Amino acid sequence: MARSIHLRGVTRRFPNGPAALDDVSLDIQAGEFLALLGPSGCGKTTLLRLIAGFEAPTDGTLAFDERLVAGPGCFVQPEARQVAIVFQSYALWPHMSVGENVGYPLRVKGLRGAERARKVAEALAAVDLSGFEGRRPADLSGGQRQRVALARCLAMEPGIVLLDEPLANLDMHLRASMEETFRAFHRRTGATMVYVTHDQAEAMAMADRVAVMERGRILQVSAPATLYREPATEAVARFIGHGHVVEADILLSPGQGHARARLLGVEADLRCRPGLRLPAGARGRVCLRAEDLEADAPGGFLARVLSSTFKGAHSRLVVEPLAAPGLRLAVHADAPYAEGESLRVGLKGGWLLPEGGEAATLPVREAALA
Ligand SMILES: Nc1ncnc2c1ncn2[C@@H]1O[C@H](COP(=O)(O)OP(=O)(O)OP(=O)(O)O)[C@@H](O)[C@H]1O
Ligand SMILES: [Mg+2]
The missing domain is CATH 3.40.50.300 (P-loop containing nucleotide triphosphate hydrolases)
Structure with missing residues (x-):
């Protein structure tokens, strides 16, 4: 039994x-x-x-x-x-x-x-x-x-x-x-x-x-x-599926599982835990994965290609946003890119980490290497 x-x-x-x-x-x-x-x-x-x-x-x-x-x-x-x-x-x-x-x-x-x-x-x-x-x-x-x-x-x-x-x-x-x-x-x-x-x-x-x-x-x-x-903490976000964690400014207070925020110089709709209290003007941290990013999207943030690897159905790019030197993000693209090439990367989503969500403000941290 x-x-x-x-x-x-x-x-x-x-x-x-x-x-x-x-x-x-x-x-x-x-x-x-x-x-x-x-x-x-x-x-x-x-x-x-x-x-x-x-x-x-x-x-x-x-x-x-x-x-x-x-x-x-x-x-x-x-x-x-x-x-x-x-x-x-x-x-x-x-x-x-x-x-x-x-x-x-x-x-x-x-x-x-x-x-x-x-x-x-x-x-x-x-x-x-x-x-x-x-x-x-x-x-x-x-x-x-x-x-x-x-x-x-x-x-x-x-x-x-x-x-x-x-x-x-x-x-x-x-x-x-x-x-x-x-x-x-x-x-x-x-x-x-x-x-x-x-x-x-x-x-x-x-x-x-x-x-x-x-x-x-x-x-x-x-x-x-x-x-x-929906990782509960930054450590889980980074450990599982190699998520990237970046800082964001909350524009619209989260509610109903959605929030509007500004990160990497552009605005995006994020998913979050329903009822998460993080007031407009606060800073939060966001878990981004390759599927949250879109290569070659007008209106996206500017980034430089560091490497491009052919994966069959797509190419896997590692890019560095111009707004966050030192940050590395993985992006899937339909076509291969050359090293050093610039492109715009669209933000389709992301998960606002609940960690520290109760606090009015979060300490500003360097966008760390993932
Ligand atoms: N009998 C012991 N005496 C002293 N320290 C121990 C003993 N058994 C475990 N530890 C310590 O406890 C910690 C956890 O060990 P544990 O074996 O549970 O790790 P683990 O997650 O199984 O690691 P791994 O993936 O390498 O097997 C380690 O720092 C280890 O050195
Ligand atoms: Mg063991």
Whole structure:
């Protein structure tokens, strides 16, 4: 049975360093596929190990459904948590056959003979490895080994599955096909899945929601499309899809999810969070992506082409607005451009960041390099 996971104010400190997890609160629904995304060292593995019971919180509480599993005066041992873990390194027994590896947890549970063999065969069929029972892990490819690890997890019928960068050792092509395997695995088990990765394409392709982490904290937890279109902070805007963040002067106070602003020397309509309070005359910050910009648009801002790369359906330009020296923006154009050429870039939209929206004024910052 899938279970929900609830973290409240969880902090994990190690000696000699900043907190690996710093006051993390997160609710993962039963049956949800959640990705933990963030750069190396941000605390992803620590969070996973905490859920599994290999770490205890220094502060805060962890509960599965309504049951407290870690907190002041309470610690449920890992083996009593009924959580399955899939590692990057597969963790298969080299001296056992594929069938024995998959059947091992069933043997521990006391399942014997024909019933165990049937469950092993079912689990292997689910990951497209029927008939591989007699092989040794050493005789399999990396992708096949990872599928054996998944089959072993499937055979255990766990309510919670934790995955720590399970595709990190596989090549690009295999990773794409394994993404589909993981989604099928999730549909089949209905388990609550927490999937750690530092690859945002992987997280966005598979998960119901993505939690973006930075330095032990969770910056935003949202569905992939929301994370991309409506980042909550500048850090998320820059991290997801390489968004550019530029300063803007608010002309019309935002309301109903729209605002009029002046940025890079031109006026534009921006999207924003409904009800965001940022008065006319205030300064805000805007997340711009390639799809918000239009090459060769009359009335747009003047920019200089720094590079132009042929991408088949379009050319990807990197341009520098004349009004903001040092700023680099990516723009898609129908035709190639020469380096150094000037063009007008139209602003079709942009997302006004909600961060600091309550403040009357924001400090003016240099438009930073993206
Ligand atoms: N047992 C430990 N003792 C001391 N410090 C630790 C320990 N485990 C983790 N840390 C520190 O906690 C921080 C978070 O580590 P963690 O392994 O959770 O990062 P991560 O996000 O999984 O990184 P990566 O993407 O590189 O795997 C790091 O600064 C790490 O050095
Ligand atoms: Mg890690």
